[in-house]
Each structure stands twice: as structure tokens, then as C-alpha cells.
Amino acid sequence: MARSPLKIVLTVLVLMVAWMMLTLRTDIDGLVQEIIAGALIALALGIFLSGILPDAGEGNPVKRILMFFVFLLIFFKEMILANIDVAFRVLHPKMPIKPGIVEVKPGMKSDMGKMILANSITLTPGTLSMDYIDDSLFIHWISVEDDPEEAMKPLDKAVKEVFP
Amino acid sequence: MNELVFIALATLMFILMIALAVMVIRSKDLIKAAILLSGVSLIASFVFVLLRAPDVAMAEASIGSALTAIILVFAIKKTNRFEEGGEEK
Amino acid sequence: MIAINVIIGMVLIIIGLSFQVLGALGLIRLPDVYNRLQAATKSITLGAISIAIGVGVMDPTLLTKAILVAVFLLITNPISSHAIARGAYRSGVPLWKGSVVDKYGPALERKEREVKE
Amino acid sequence: MMERTTFHRSLPAIALALLFAATLFVAFVEVDFGEPRIEEELPVNYQPGEEIDTENITTPGLRYLANSSEETGSANLVTAVVVNYRGFDTLGEVTILFLAATGVGALLSFIKDDDEKKKKKILPPSLILNKGARLVLPLIILFGVYVFLHGHLSPGGGFQGGVIIASGMLLFYIAEPTKGASHKVISIIESTAGLAFIGLGIVGLMTASKIFLANDFAGDWGEVGMLVSAGLLPLIYIAIGFKVGSEMTGLVEKMRGDGS
Numbered sequence: 001m002a003r004s005p006l007k008i009v010l011t012v013l014v015l016m017v018a019w020m021m022l023t024l025r026t027d028i029d030g031l032v033q034e035i036i037a038g039a040l041i042a043l044a045l046g047i048f049l050s051g052i053l054p055d056a057g058e059g060n061p062v063k064r065i066l067m068f069f070v071f072l073l074i075f076f077k078e079m080i081l082a083n084i085d086v087a088f089r090v091l092h093p094k095m096p097i098k099p100g101i102v103e104v105k106p107g108m109k110s111d112m113g114k115m116i117l118a119n120s121i122t123l124t125p126g127t128l129s130m131d132y133i134d135d136s137l138f139i140h141w142i143s144v145e146d147d148p149e150e151a152m153k154p155l156d157k158a159v160k161e162v163f164p
Numbered sequence: 165m166n167e168l169v170f171i172a173l174a175t176l177m178f179i180l181m182i183a184l185a186v187m188v189i190r191s192k193d194l195i196k197a198a199i200l201l202s203g204v205s206l207i208a209s210f211v212f213v214l215l216r217a218p219d220v221a222m223a224e225a226s227i228g229s230a231l232t233a234i235i236l237v238f239a240i241k242k243t244n245r246f247e248e249g250g251e252e253k
Numbered sequence: 254m255i256a257i258n259v260i261i262g263m264v265l266i267i268i269g270l271s272f273q274v275l276g277a278l279g280l281i282r283l284p285d286v287y288n289r290l291q292a293a294t295k296s297i298t299l300g301a302i303s304i305a306i307g308v309g310v311m312d313p314t315l316l317t318k319a320i321l322v323a324v325f326l327l328i329t330n331p332i333s334s335h336a337i338a339r340g341a342y343r344s345g346v347p348l349w350k351g352s353v354v355d356k357y358g359p360a361l362e363r364k365e366r367e368v369k370e
Numbered sequence: 371m372m373e374r375t376t377f378h379r380s381l382p383a384i385a386l387a388l389l390f391a392a393t394l395f396v397a398f399v400e401v402d403f404g405e406p407r408i409e410e411e412l413p414v415n416y417q418p419g420e421e422i423d424t425e426n427i428t429t430p431g432l433r434y435l436a437n438s439s440e441e442t443g444s445a446n447l448v449t450a451v452v453v454n455y456r457g458f459d460t461l462g463e464v465t466i467l468f469l470a471a472t473g474v475g476a477l478l479s480f481i482k483d484d485d486e487k488k489k490k491k492i493l494p495p496s497l498i499l500n501k502g503a504r505l506v507l508p509l510i511i512l513f514g515v516y517v518f519l520h521g522h523l524s525p526g527g528g529f530q531g532g533v534i535i536a537s538g539m540l541l542f543y544i545a546e547p548t549k550g551a552s553h554k555v556i557s558i559i560e561s562t563a564g565l566a567f568i569g570l571g572i573v574g575l576m577t578a579s580k581i582f583l584a585n586d587f588a589g590d591w592g593e594v595g596m597l598v599s600a601g602l603l604p605l606i607y608i609a610i611g612f613k614v615g616s617e618m619t620g621l622v623e624k625m626r627g628d629g630s
Contacts, residue, residue, distance in 0.1 A: 015512055021317035022516050023597075033597040041515055049508045052542075054501040082295045083272055090279040090292060099288055100354035115501035122331035123298060128291045129331075130357055131339050132497040133364050138357040140287045140338065171399065178391050186384060215398065218525035219448045222517070226533040231618060234540055238625040325509065332502040339496055368494075 006061065011053065012046035057110030057164040067161040074158050078124040085125040089142065100144040104152050105136050106159075113163030120155055174214055181207050192247045194240045202233035258310050265307030273300035285349035286341045294334040301326055442585055443600035444522040452527065453603050453610075457583035461567065464613055468564070471617045475624045495545060503545030510538030518611030522600040528607040532614025539619045543626055556620045563613035570606050 019038035025031050089095060106117050118129040118137060126142040145151055184204045191197040205228025212221035279292025302323040309319030348355055438450040452460055518531025539551065574584035587601035594600075 021321045024317045030596055045508050052504050054504050083299050086292050086295050087275045099352045101357040103356040111501050115498050118498045119331040133360050142291055144353050222526050222530040230537045235625050335498050
């Protein structure tokens, strides 16, 4: 949980964007006031709270931000597929399920990456992340495959590019 | 809002609230009762939105359904989970 | 004549609602807590996001707030379902009898023994 | 849960509750919330926000509705009433909350945690919940600040914003059972915010109207609807937000005990 200056700057920027999204206005005077207030608040929160944010790993920031959008694309595609999958399983008269809890080993080291991977696994087809025990992730799988690691590869790779 | 829609929604919410409140009273498991109570608060906050009182709805949603439930759960954890005559684990 | 953004918003809201209904159906039909959570989390997250964005499209002044709500839901919903699943397993809710494999139980026992020593 | 044998005993109570609910419902349907209730007192062709002659008006609600944005500079009528017209009551309300939190702390200080419970080793908290709570906590606090800073513009205010911040801290406590904000910091924030509230009241004593908690700068700072407007109202709401937030956080912290 090192507090590098880059991390504080990024936190302040994200909080600032969130503030502007909350207080969007069209008149110039009001906008200027909101920007000043938002900058002060984001600065204070960023300096005080960037220490508690999870460790995000290290790497080239520009490349990681670009890869984040690639990850978002993959993630949204998987999420829509997941919903169609749920619809198919629920509406199918025989309910083709073969559930079980399997173990996979994610490739990333940073805590943030592990958390994001677990979250996106929960929202992708047929899987629900249960728990981390010593670096291995336990997944409840609605129809267990022979090689769960292989099925996780694309998502794991995408998250690893962003949060190594 | 359409008067009829308003009446239908409000009636539904009131019936749900009463049903949940009865379940809270009759539950022997106190943690279950605390969670159901937070459900009552959530529906109450929706009713406040229907009655055009968003300020009260915000207070009700955050105090009633989040803080009260957790404080009750913390309090129950310090004593017994089940009421007298209830099932023991 | 209805404006085009209202129509798009309505379509998004209807899609979201139908996903929510499917999630609720899954909650009834599937056999155990973990399978039900799967159906519920996925369809309710996408359904709620779709409804939020739909409202944002219908009223463009709310769009940024709707996106913020969607981001918040995307972070918090999977976390809460994970917490429910973990809590259920650790307080002894069994898997469905048709389950084929359970690697979590032994690992959890091993870890608990380690912590106690 | 619902034993059939005792169900008939609660039937009268249920019937009574239904009757009560029906009465309330009828009462609610009759009331036009948010609309001026006594239309006879309104001038012909009245538009909301238009200034009317308060001499002939006897209904306080109508008077607030017509003149609040002029007199207090607040775009949110509820805030105008809670902090300006009924500011003294709000001070009392905050004091009651403070007393409740203090009382809980005093009661719980008699209960000693048994040492065996402390020694019992538990599994560390789940990594996903822990990191997720850390990730969303700044966002929740930002939203709480937004709610109490915009109390005079949009629904919400000091109480709501403070409670939102407290529930964010509660999430952090659940995710991180062994850590938390120190009691000292919480009580310092709480007392400073309380003093600020009283201080803003004394400002009212020193300005033109010489009344405790008067809002004499209402028209001077900015137009209605701006972030900087409504005189002292936003400052009072900031003080209330910090006070309620720290009080509720302290309450939860006390109830939680030591990591159990």
C-alpha cells in the first residue's frame, strides 16, 4: 500500500470525474463553482484515502489505461453472453446444469487485479467466485468443464494486462 | 403521476409493509427479524418517494435499512440469537 | 411523435426488466443457494444497469448520474453475492446433491486448521 | 416460523393493523403533497415562486412556499424550513443524537469483553470483500459530501449525507474487522463540527437581525440555484454533516466492540 504520487494523482482525477458526473450543469458560473469545490474535495479525499486503496501493481500507466478499455469491451461482451446463458438454462425444460466448485490459479500478483478478476468472473457465463485461499480462486461453476483454467484464460489475460 | 397507478402502487406497498411487519413480530430468529425490519424501511422509503418527499426517503433508506439493521445485528451478536422458545443451534 | 431518445430508453428499460424477470425465474427454478445466486447476480446486475442507462437516455440531464450508478452497481453487486456465497458455505449450507465436484471444502478445512495452530 | 396453532390468536391484531393502515391510506390519498393546500388564499393567476403579499396569508406552509427562496436563498424548501425557519429545532435534534451516541457509549463501557473471545483465532476477512470495500469507500464518501454540500439545491442535506458517510465507514468496518478510525479523531471532528454550528448561530447574533441562527447573508452571496448561495445555510449543513457522520461512525464503532 505504498502511496506513490502517481496513485494520488489518479485517485484525485477519478474522484474529480465522479464529482463532475454528479453535478453536471450547463451554466458557466455554476460549472466554475462546482469545479473549484470538486477539486478541493477530490484533493482532500485523494490525499487522505489513497492509502487505503488496494495495491494496483506496477507498469506503464498509459498502456494500462488503454488496456483497461480493451478489458471493458471483453467484459461487456461476456456479461451479455452470461445473461443469454442464464436465460437459456432457466427456460430450458430440463435445466442442463452440472454444478461444482473448482479451483483456478490466477496469474496476477496485485490485490486489485485479484478483486477485479473475481468480480468479472462472477458476471461472466456460468461462474460465481467464492473465495481466495492462498492465491487460488475457488469458483462455483454451473456446468463444470474439464479444464477450468483454459476457460478462464482470455479474461485472466485481459485483467493481468491492466493490473499485473 | 396517474392517480390510479399511484393508488395501486401505494396499496401494494402498504400490504407488503404490513406482511413484512407481521413476519418481523412472529420471527423467533432475531437476525432474521432485523433483516426483515430493514426491508420494511426500504419499502417505507419507496412510499416516501411516491408521496414526493425525497428528503425523507433518503434519510429513511440510509438510516432505516442500512444503519439500524447493522446496529441491531451487532447488538444481537452480543446476546442470544434466538428468542425464548425458539430453536437452539 | 415520440422523440427517438425516449424510444431507445423505453427499449433499454424493457430489456432490463425482462432480464430481471428471468433472474427471478432462475431464483425459483434452480436447485440450491449457489446456483440461484449465479442467476440472480448476473441478470439483476445487467437488468439494473440497463434500466439506469435507459432512464438516462430518456432524460439526458440524468445520463452522467445513471452511468455513475451503473459503475457502482458493477463493483458492488458481485462483491455482495460473493459475500453471501462464502457466508452460506461457511455456515454449512450444502451443495445440491447433483453437484459433481467440491474443491473448496477441503481447502477451507485445511486453512482453518492452519490458522488455529 | 409461522406456527399454525397460534396464528388465530394474532388475528385481532392483524385486523386492527389493517384497519389502521386503511385509515392512514385514506388520509394520505386526500392530501395533495407538494401542492399548496389552501387555494382560496392564493392570488388569481399565481405562479410558484412568485412573491405574494404576506399580510393576508395565514397558512405558514403557504408563506414558506411563496417566500422561502427570497428570504433564505435556498432552492430546496425543506432545507429552508429545517435549517432556517426551524434552525433552533435542528440544533436540538443534533443534541439528541449526540446524547444517544454518548449514552450508548456509556452503557457499553460497563460490558467487558471476555478475553477468551479475543484469543479465539478467526479466519482473516475475505480478500474480495476487503479490497472491494477499500475501492468503493472513497466513492461513498464523495457521494455523502455531495449530498450535504448540495443540501440547499437538491433533496438531501446534512443528516442524509452524514448517514451515508457513516454507512460507508460501516462497510469498511465489516470488511476490515480489526481496523478503524481512532476514537480520538472521531470525537475531535464531532466537537469541532458542533462548535462550528453554535459559532454560525452566534454569527447571526452579531449581524443585522441580532437573532440566534439568523441567516442575514441570504441574498448577498450568489443567486438562487448556485452552489455558493443561500448565505449560511450550506455552512450549517456542512457542520451538521460532519457532526452526524462522526456521531454515527462512533456509534457503530462502539457497538462493534473489539473485532468480534
